[in-house]
Amino acid sequence: MTSHLVTGIAELVTHDERFAGPLGTVRGAALVVEDGRVAWVGPAGSAPAADRRTDVDGRAVLPGFVDSHTHLVFAGDRADEFAQRMAGAPYTGGGITRTVTATRAATDDDLRGRLGALVAEARAQGTTTLEVKSGYGLDVPHEERLLRLAREVTPETTFLGAHVVPPGTDRSAYVDLVTGPMLAACAPHARWADVFCEPGSPHAFDGDESRAVLTAAASAGLGLRVHGNQLGPGPGARLAVELGAASLDHATHLDDTDVAALADAARHGGPVVTLLPGVELSTRSPFPDARRLVDAGVEVALATDCNPGTCFTTSMPLMVALGVAHLRMTVEQAVRAATLGGARALRRDDVGHLRVGARADLCVVDAPTVTHLAYRPGVPLARTLELR
Numbered sequence: 001m002t003s004h005l006v007t008g009i010a011e012l013v014t015h016d017e018r019f020a021g022p023l024g025t026v027r028g029a030a031l032v033v034e035d036g037r038v039a040w041v042g043p044a045g046s047a048p049a050a051d052r053r054t055d056v057d058g059r060a061v062l063p064g065f066v067d068s069h070t071h072l073v074f075a076g077d078r079a080d081e082f083a084q085r086m087a088g089a090p091y092t093g094g095g096i097t098r099t100v101t102a103t104r105a106a107t108d109d110d111l112r113g114r115l116g117a118l119v120a121e122a123r124a125q126g127t128t129t130l131e132v133k134s135g136y137g138l139d140v141p142h143e144e145r146l147l148r149l150a151r152e153v154t155p156e157t158t159f160l161g162a163h164v165v166p167p168g169t170d171r172s173a174y175v176d177l178v179t180g181p182m183l184a185a186c187a188p189h190a191r192w193a194d195v196f197c198e199p200g201s202p203h204a205f206d207g208d209e210s211r212a213v214l215t216a217a218a219s220a221g222l223g224l225r226v227h228g229n230q231l232g233p234g235p236g237a238r239l240a241v242e243l244g245a246a247s248l249d250h251a252t253h254l255d256d257t258d259v260a261a262l263a264d265a266a267r268h269g270g271p272v273v274t275l276l277p278g279v280e281l282s283t284r285s286p287f288p289d290a291r292r293l294v295d296a297g298v299e300v301a302l303a304t305d306c307n308p309g310t311c312f313t314t315s316m317p318l319m320v321a322l323g324v325a326h327l328r329m330t331v332e333q334a335v336r337a338a339t340l341g342g343a344r345a346l347r348r349d350d351v352g353h354l355r356v357g358a359r360a361d362l363c364v365v366d367a368p369t370v371t372h373l374a375y376r377p378g379v380p381l382a383r384t385l386e387l388r
């Protein structure tokens with residue numbers, strides 16, 4: 001077995017409580033990787049010998065980003081819709097069906113090529129774990145196809161047949177389809193199920209419909225995630241708590257009752273709240289208050305939500321910068337949310353940290369501290385560190 005020593009790390013974020021501060025930081029650090037796992041981590045002066053060595057020359061290193069919410073399998077482009085929003089049009093979810101039409105018309109190879117390019121783009125910016133949802137098929141063969149393709153790039157696949165009700169379809173017949181034949185076809189390719197719970201949108205699902213979708217998915221053995229409280233107040237947060245979802249995502253509009261319920265659930269492993277500030281950026285919506293959740297004891301994740309409608313970016317460093325600039329997060333809170341928070345949202349204990357035994361997923365920053373991720377927004381400082 002070959003061991004690999006990484007040296008010259010000016011600042012190393014480990015999330016290991018043996019080390020300093022809220023991020024378990026080691027300055028002047030080294031790290032040893034064996035067989036794809038972290039085998040040793042600590043001050044460079046006490047590092048053991050290894051077969052190979054990579055010197056990062058005074059840069060910061062942190063766990064690879066965990067992007068726990070994306071919609072990366074799609075075809076088409078909705079730049080026109082974005083431009084209209086920037087001119088004042090609201091986001092309602094109606095554009096989703098344009099992407100469904102383009103996606104259904106694409107071949108497997110088209111979709112595979114686009115997906116691969118987006119995964120490569122994310123990886124080039126330091127993302128090493130990605131969740132990918134379906135939701136642009138909305139019938140049995142197309143939803144199943146999108147999950148099959150997503151499974152080629154990640155084990156973290158999410159069935160989102162309940163993204164919107166296809167136009168011209170009876171709502172209750174569609175919920176029956178999603179909870180029946182579509183779920184049966186998709187469950188073998190999915191780890192998770194999700195629903196766009198937004199009673200204020202004519203396209204999405206209300207509380208009762210969402211409960212039916214999630215309950216059926218749980219019975220089929222899938223873990224649960226909820227798109228909730230994005231466009232306005234609603235039952236998403238309370239439903240995520242009630243049904244033991246791993247994550248409530250968006251959470252742009254939470255009232256005090258929602259926060260209290262999430263805080264109470266957090267004491268026994270309740271939902272992580274996954275904030276998606278690229279969506280607020282790209283829909284001109286008010287940013288949620290992450291500090292309110294963190295102060296209440298809720299675990300927060302940051303993710304991109306990369307999709308052609310509300311946020312077409314794969315950049316986790318941008319999410320860290322937005323978290324700090326607009327969600328009232330400290331740098332440490334944003335870095336944690338983009339790494340450990342994302343891992344917890346996916347219920348993964350092998351990624352999102354660099355304690356001994358973790359996957360050796362490393363992100364290197366072309367700067368001496370991880371603070372530079374937020375301090376120098378928009379500058380491509382972060383990349384995945386490949387050890388050869």
Ligand SMILES: N=CN[C@@H](CCC(=O)O)C(=O)O
Pocket residue numbers: 071093095096099196227230279305307308309310311
């Ligand atoms: N809100 C629901 N779904 C996506 C948007 C999808 C789209 O507009 O194409 C989201 O997470 O923002």
Ligand SMILES: [Zn+2]
Pocket residue numbers: 069070071227305307
């Ligand atoms: Zn989403």
